[in-house]
Amino acid sequence: MSLTLSPPQSIKVCVVEDDSVIRDGFALLINGTHGFRVMNTYHCCEDALKNLEHDDPDVVLMDIELPGMNGIEGIGKIKKLKPKTNIIVITVYENDDLVFKALCAGAGGYLTKNMPPLRLLEAIQEIQGGGAPMSTNVARMVVQSFQKNRNSPLTxxxxxxxxxxxxxxxxxxxxxxxxxxxxxxxxxxxxxxxxxxxxxxxxxxxxxxxxxxx
Amino acid sequence: MSLTLSPPQSIKVCVVEDDSVIRDGFALLINGTHGFRVMNTYHCCEDALKNLEHDDPDVVLMDIELPGMNGIEGIGKIKKLKPKTNIIVITVYENDDLVFKALCAGAGGYLTKNMPPLRLLEAIQEIQGGGAPMSTNVARMVVQSFQKNRNSPLTxxxxxxxxxxxxxxxxxxxxxxxxxxxxxxxxxxxxxxxxxxxxxxxxxxxxxxxxxxx
DNA sequence: TTTAAAATCCCCCATACCGAGTTATTCAGG
DNA sequence: CCTGAATAACTCGGTATGGGGGATTTTAAA
The missing domain is CATH 1.10.10.10 (Winged helix-like DNA-binding domain superfamily/Winged helix DNA-binding domain)
Structure with missing residues (x-):
């Protein structure tokens, strides 16, 4: 019988979010659900990076607007240190520029804060299962980025x-x-x-x- | 009171699929659900294109491997004729090449045939609501296409x-x-x-x- | 602190490339 | 029949490119 605090199949999660209410809300929800475990929560990327090796998370939930280093930079640094970590961006901003920068930096998912709480748990499972959880608008942006202008002046x-x-x-x-x-x-x-x-x-x-x- | 056969809020769907069992299965499922209506089903793109103006679908469910014109070409032609039509690819193939070709041609969603039936109805609503329904693997492929190789030999x-x-x-x-x-x-x-x-x-x-x- | 890697700058040479201007033929589709 | 599209040809002057060599400084790692 294992003596570790969580069963081996638990998904290890870190939260990086400057709003303490949201941060604690996420932590509570995740820790209260079987199969998930919050290793740590942080209000900035700098602190999260310091403990990244120790926390060894499977999934990081990452806000974008943060004190100090912003989330995009943070994603890059986490991926550099631990490439296998899956990062889900969770923010209020859904504009093209931010979405594509986050994905290019290494984010594997992108959700907005107004999602229903259970969507968060689904998303964590989804990304661990090889998927890429995205909000409706983000999915559309991403798919549209493949499509050409149908009114091209060129032959x-x-x-x-x-x-x-x-x-x-x-x-x-x-x-x-x-x-x-x-x-x-x-x-x-x-x-x-x-x-x-x-x-x-x-x-x-x-x-x-x-x-x-x- | 309206005398049309379906309420105005019904989503008009066409199905292009060469396997009659699957085709009829989809049609039965969709027509049996409130808020959806199948305008027509086809076993090939050529026939679907002939009636496209008349059917005037909101959403087309499109197979890839078809007799005659393949689905990728079909997507392009449908989008050329009616750019606002939303097309969801439904196939057994999930390889990179096909996925990106389909999205570039104008597909707005990409699902595999082994999905649970209700996922199809969700997907139709999702694409009409401005989203881009994708299977787990396809979403991951699409997101990964934005990410760079982290072992670049270049500075x-x-x-x-x-x-x-x-x-x-x-x-x-x-x-x-x-x-x-x-x-x-x-x-x-x-x-x-x-x-x-x-x-x-x-x-x-x-x-x-x-x-x-x- | 020593070393290595990265970034910077300089020279020569020969070829190929590029942008601008102008004209013209063929061919398909409306 | 006429337009748009694709094709081809010519000139001109300047620039870009790829290959060769060497050198310095800055930065990061060992």
Missing amino acids: SRETEVLELLSKGKSYSTIADELFVDKETIRTHIKNIYWKLEVHSKAEAIEKATKERLI | SRETEVLELLSKGKSYSTIADELFVDKETIRTHIKNIYWKLEVHSKAEAIEKATKERLI
């Missing part, structure tokens, strides 16, 4: 050329890959520049990326 | 340079943006090429993208 050939250009290929290489003359590619690119109202490769790629033409 | 400065290079910027532009000399950028790029064992910009970007270094 399909022009889009094709611009895509290859954005991969760093030269006019000659593109010409070879598309089995046409280099001059044809030059003409396509001139037309692309004219349509996008730009005067260089970098501007074209920037504009096309921003408007999701490629 | 942070080199990564920064390669990122700007991949945006189509020239050595001089990169130098200006990073407030260093062009010669410094050239050295960084030489080191990047050496580390990645490549000999050109395009190769470097290709390799870095594949290994998620940028």
